[in-house]
Amino acid sequence: xxxxSKKGTVNFTGRRRILRDSFQINVDWSxxxxxxxxxxxxxxxPSDLPSGSRVLVDANHRMSYQFFDLGxxxxxxxxxxxxxxxxxxxxxxxxxxxxxxxxxxLLSARSAPYRVDPPxxxxxxxxxxxxxxxxxxxxxxxxxxxxxxxxxxxxNGSSDPINIEVNRRECLELHDSLVENEDAMHALVLPxxxxxxxxxxxxxxxxxxxxxxxxASRKSSWQSHWNYLFSTxxxxxxxxxxxxxxxxxSDWIGEILSSWCMKFxxxxxxxxxxxxxGGVRR
Amino acid sequence: MSREIEVRxxxxxxxxxxxxxxxxxxxxxxxxxxxxxxxxxxxxxVIFSNGKTRLVHRDAGFETYxxxxxxxxxxxxxxxxxxxxxxxxxxxxxFSLLFYERLRNGEAGSWKKAxxxxxxPSGKSNxxxxxxxxxPYALTKMHGKEASEIFLCGKTNGWPEINEQLLNVSAFxxxxxxIASASSLYFDKRTKRAKPGAGSKDGQGPFNGEGxxxxxxxxxxxxxxxxxxxxxxxxxxxxxxxSEFDHFKNGDGEE
Numbered sequence: 001x002x003x004x005s006k007k008g009t010v011n012f013t014g015r016r017r018i019l020r021d022s023f024q025i026n027v028d029w030s031x032x033x034x035x036x037x038x039x040x041x042x043x044x045x046p047s048d049l050p051s052g053s054r055v056l057v058d059a060n061h062r063m064s065y066q067f068f069d070l071g072x073x074x075x076x077x078x079x080x081x082x083x084x085x086x087x088x089x090x091x092x093x094x095x096x097x098x099x100x101x102x103x104x105x106l107l108s109a110r111s112a113p114y115r116v117d118p119p120x121x122x123x124x125x126x127x128x129x130x131x132x133x134x135x136x137x138x139x140x141x142x143x144x145x146x147x148x149x150x151x152x153x154x155x156n157g158s159s160d161p162i163n164i165e166v167n168r169r170e171c172l173e174l175h176d177s178l179v180e181n182e183d184a185m186h187a188l189v190l191p192x193x194x195x196x197x198x199x200x201x202x203x204x205x206x207x208x209x210x211x212x213x214x215x216a217s218r219k220s221s222w223q224s225h226w227n228y229l230f231s232t233x234x235x236x237x238x239x240x241x242x243x244x245x246x247x248x249x250s251d252w253i254g255e256i257l258s259s260w261c262m263k264f265x266x267x268x269x270x271x272x273x274x275x276x277x278g279g280v281r282r
Numbered sequence: 283m284s285r286e287i288e289v290r291x292x293x294x295x296x297x298x299x300x301x302x303x304x305x306x307x308x309x310x311x312x313x314x315x316x317x318x319x320x321x322x323x324x325x326x327x328v329i330f331s332n333g334k335t336r337l338v339h340r341d342a343g344f345e346t347y348x349x350x351x352x353x354x355x356x357x358x359x360x361x362x363x364x365x366x367x368x369x370x371x372x373x374x375x376x377f378s379l380l381f382y383e384r385l386r387n388g389e390a391g392s393w394k395k396a397x398x399x400x401x402x403p404s405g406k407s408n409x410x411x412x413x414x415x416x417x418p419y420a421l422t423k424m425h426g427k428e429a430s431e432i433f434l435c436g437k438t439n440g441w442p443e444i445n446e447q448l449l450n451v452s453a454f455x456x457x458x459x460x461i462a463s464a465s466s467l468y469f470d471k472r473t474k475r476a477k478p479g480a481g482s483k484d485g486q487g488p489f490n491g492e493g494x495x496x497x498x499x500x501x502x503x504x505x506x507x508x509x510x511x512x513x514x515x516x517x518x519x520x521x522x523x524x525s526e527f528d529h530f531k532n533g534d535g536e537e
Contacts (some may be wrong), residue, residue: 015508058512062410063368063420067455067512088365093452099510105518107510232302262305264395265404265412 009042018111036082052101139168184274187267202243233259286337291372296324312393314382347418348434351410377415411449429462430467441479447495467530492526
């Protein structure tokens with residue numbers, strides 16, 4: 001029996017899309033309460049929208065919401081108070097909506113959600129004794145068509161991080177998304193990399209490149225650091241399994257992935273939502 | 283006999299210790315590290331913005347999220363500003379450790395699988411709404427108990443499907459008439475529970491998934507494209523819904 005779906009109903013309401021290049025919204029994050037930047041704000045609405053249309057800008061972060069009423073299209077103006085008091089120093093998703101004056105409740109036009117993130121804290125080199133990075137995302141010149149590759153430290157005993165090199169000529173956006181901790185990109189990319197890292201560790205034990213019983217310290221090899229990290233996730237490192245047994249290694253990797261996925265918060269579902277925005281059923 | 287203790291927050295060591303619980307189907311590896319609740323090495327007493335601490339009944343009994351919210355609200359006080367505590371990961375982790383046995387399905391030595399973000403706020407946009415103490419409390423603070431009743435009627439040792447489907451939609455959760463419309467559709471005032479079929483998956487349940495909270499989420503996004511939902515009342519929103527929701531619009535979740 002075919003499923004009923006609202007999407008199957010043809011109901012053209014004439015709602016217009018406000019294109020991304022028709023508006024500019026910036027946020028001044030410098031104060032205690034972030035503020036929509038008045039000077040750089042710009043909005044150009046389709047000329048054929050009624051002059052009496054009401055224009056609003058929504059701002060959303062998780063459960064928090066506020067809006068700015070710009071008045072009617074004919075004499076649009078930003079309100080005096082532009083503080084994002086409900087949002088605070090968090091990523092904010094803006095959405096511009098224009099309400100039909102003739103039919104209250106019906107949108108005349110709407111923008112796509114537009115997200116603005118607060119600036120990251122300036123990166124600094126860790127001081128002695130502080131935490132340090134085990135994994136870095138680095139833009140690189142890769143062979144044409146290659147989106148990314150994993151590069152393990154080449155120097156024996158090095159404590160340098162593993163690098164995920166991303167093709168900077170052809171998909172710099174991927175690098176930016178990963179560095180900015182976009183959930184969907186992490187969910188798509190990291191599981192397979194974690195798997196290859198764990199496999200490499202097991203291989204290095206077999207080749208006697210590193211001793212899995214070595215205690216991790218600031219000066220330990222990158223293998224020891226990762227082995228220690230995985231052991232905190234799963235309760236066991238490579239010293240507790242037989243790295244020559246493919247099934248044991250496979251089971252261990254399975255536990256690593258499950259543990260990471262639990263910490264992440266269900267990357268499979270993140271990917272599903274990313275690929276199926278709005279939950280529209282296929 | 284209940285004991286009152288001062289509200290604390292877990293520090294990073296405490297959160298890390300709590301996170302090391304086995305979250306899969308497990309035995310005593312899933313037992314909570316309750317010993318860290320009051321240890322200064324793992325937690326600290328919270329001094330709120332009014333300069334005072336708060337007390338909570340350590341052995342408070344509850345079964346539903348509504349009852350849990352009452353306990354937290356009495357503890358934090360009715361004038362607590364949600365903005366002060368929303369991002370306090372250690373605080374909410376401490377609460378969920380305090381009430382662990384009532385929040386996780388199972389018992390000491392035998393636990394069902396659980397998602398860690400339900401106990402330790404993940405900080406991630408895709409799972410922050412799952413925290414079993416913060417989420418219902420925040421919802422109630424924002425929208426009131428009556429509007430939120432469908433999200434509060436479930437038992438605390440599980441995460442209701444309705445909560446999972448609707449509370450992760452930022453545009454939905456931030457507008458009271460939308461929250462109230464979900465309660466109006468799915469909350470049975472007579473039984474004080476969700477109506478049959480409200481949490482059904484696609485193709486399942488008494489109505490083959492039609493009109494369920496999953497479908498409400500899908501239809502919401504479609505309506506969002508066209509209607510100014512934020513200017514609408516609860517009744518206007520419900521009137522927009524297609525006929526598959528008639529089971530629930532008509533009152534008792536029956537045809």
